[in-house]
Amino acid sequence: MSKLKMVYILMLAMVAVLLVITFFMPMTRATHEYSEVQRESLIRGDNGWILQFDIMNPEHTDQKYKIDTWIDGQPSTLTVSTPSGRAFTYVKHINPDMLGEGVVRFAVYREGEDTHLKKGTYYLR
Amino acid sequence: MSTASVQQNKRSLLYRVTILSLTMLLLGTFWLSVRETSNPLSVVVKPSVTREGEPVIVTFKLNNASPQALITSYEFYASGELLAEGDTALLPSSSETHQYAYENPLPLGEQLNFMVRTQSQLGNYEKVVSLPSYPPQIWSSFVSFASFSTSLMGFMSTMTYYQSTFGSEVGFNLGLLFSIVLIALLIFLELTHPAIKEKNILILGRMRFRFGTLTWILLTIFLAIVYTKIVMIISG
Numbered sequence: 318m319s320k321l322k323m324v325y326i327l328m329l330a331m332v333a334v335l336l337v338i339t340f341f342m343p344m345t346r347a348t349h350e351y352s353e354v355q356r357e358s359l360i361r362g363d364n365g366w367i368l369q370f371d372i373m374n375p376e377h378t379d380q381k382y383k384i385d386t387w388i389d390g391q392p393s394t395l396t397v398s399t400p401s402g403r404a405f406t407y408v409k410h411i412n413p414d415m416l417g418e419g420v421v422r423f424a425v426y427r428e429g430e431d432t433h434l435k436k437g438t439y440y441l442r
Numbered sequence: 443m444s445t446a447s448v449q450q451n452k453r454s455l456l457y458r459v460t461i462l463s464l465t466m467l468l469l470g471t472f473w474l475s476v477r478e479t480s481n482p483l484s485v486v487v488k489p490s491v492t493r494e495g496e497p498v499i500v501t502f503k504l505n506n507a508s509p510q511a512l513i514t515s516y517e518f519y520a521s522g523e524l525l526a527e528g529d530t531a532l533l534p535s536s537s538e539t540h541q542y543a544y545e546n547p548l549p550l551g552e553q554l555n556f557m558v559r560t561q562s563q564l565g566n567y568e569k570v571v572s573l574p575s576y577p578p579q580i581w582s583s584f585v586s587f588a589s590f591s592t593s594l595m596g597f598m599s600t601m602t603y604y605q606s607t608f609g610s611e612v613g614f615n616l617g618l619l620f621s622i623v624l625i626a627l628l629i630f631l632e633l634t635h636p637a638i639k640e641k642n643i644l645i646l647g648r649m650r651f652r653f654g655t656l657t658w659i660l661l662t663i664f665l666a667i668v669y670t671k672i673v674m675i676i677s678g
Contacts, residue, residue: 319452321452321455321456321459322455324459325455325458325459325462328459328462328463328466329462331466332462332465332466332469335466335469335470335473336469338473339469339472339473351511351533353531353533353536353538354530354538355538355539356539356541357538357539357540357541358540358541358542358543359525359526359541359542359543360542360543360544361542361543361544361545362544362545363545434530434531435528435529435530435531436528436529436530437526437527437528437529437530438526438527438528439525439526440523440524440525440526441525442523
């Protein structure tokens with residue numbers, strides 16, 4: 318077998334490996350089946366703060382989530398239902414007039430569970 | 443097997459190796475650009491050169507490359523002050539993105555500092571990003587030029603630049619133009635092929651040679667445009 322042919326076969330094998338790791342593996346990778354909070358963002362604008370995040374529900378059943386928020390200790394609760402395979406985007410506009418100390422806490426739970434999916438605190442000054 | 447046949451086989455193999463090399467190059471760069479990082483913490487601040495009144499976007503990503511779920515605590519400091527903290531459950535081979543966007547109140551040259559600190563079973567990590575990465579005292583004409591070019595390069599790697607240059611938002615579509623020119627060239631090459639075969643027409647022969655080279659160059663640029671577009675769509 319000529320050297321060129323060996324190089325050709327070797328390169329063919331390498332292209333096959335690259336194809337597998339680039340396209341095939343990401344497609345076959347096991348998907349998560351647990352709820353999670355994603356893309357959390359805080360935007361500071363002229364009219365205050367905007368807190369935003371997504372609650373992803375990749376589970377096989379529809380899920381209810383409880384979002385607890387405390388703005389300077391003042392609690393508020395929101396319960397949302399998210400269909401299977403969908404996401405819920407939580408958006409909270411925080412007016413500077415609402416703020417004293419500026420401590421904003423939030424926690425996301427799956428309804429009926431004590432363990433939070435996500436807990437965070439912002440110090441908005 | 444005759445010598446001519448061996449030569450032809452060798453040439454054909456050489457073409458295949460060339461095509462495979464190009465395919466490997468494309469696939470390799472594609473894989474490098476879209477692969478998930480194993481770094482447990484990454485911080486990116488855009489733009490790389492901040493100006494007064496322009497928005498600053500700080501993105502930090504908590505990664506869990508391990509096969510088990512992780513509880514990760516984080517603290518995010520902006521200009522030395524604690525802005526956010528929390529803890530989150532990171533699923534195996536997953537990541538969580540946090541963004542903080544605001545309008546930069548500092549004049550050009552003033553330094554911005556961001557720090558993210560994480561704590562998990564895998565250990566403690568800390569990442570600091572300062573913009574500009576040098577203190578204002580050493581601001582010089584060279585640094586000024588460097589920051590300008592960095593800013594320009596940063597802009598050139600954004601979707602906005604790409605869309606304004608190659609995208610469909612502009613009146614004329616560069617990809618479409620390339621396609622039309624390529625099709626015209628290929629039609630010319632195909633139509634002149636029998637004419638060249640039967641007669642020895644010097645002008646046509648020269649044109650075919652030149653247009654053949656041009657076709658390859660245009661095809662390469664066109665493939666690069668398509669490839670860039672795919673990567674830009676996938677990555678963001």
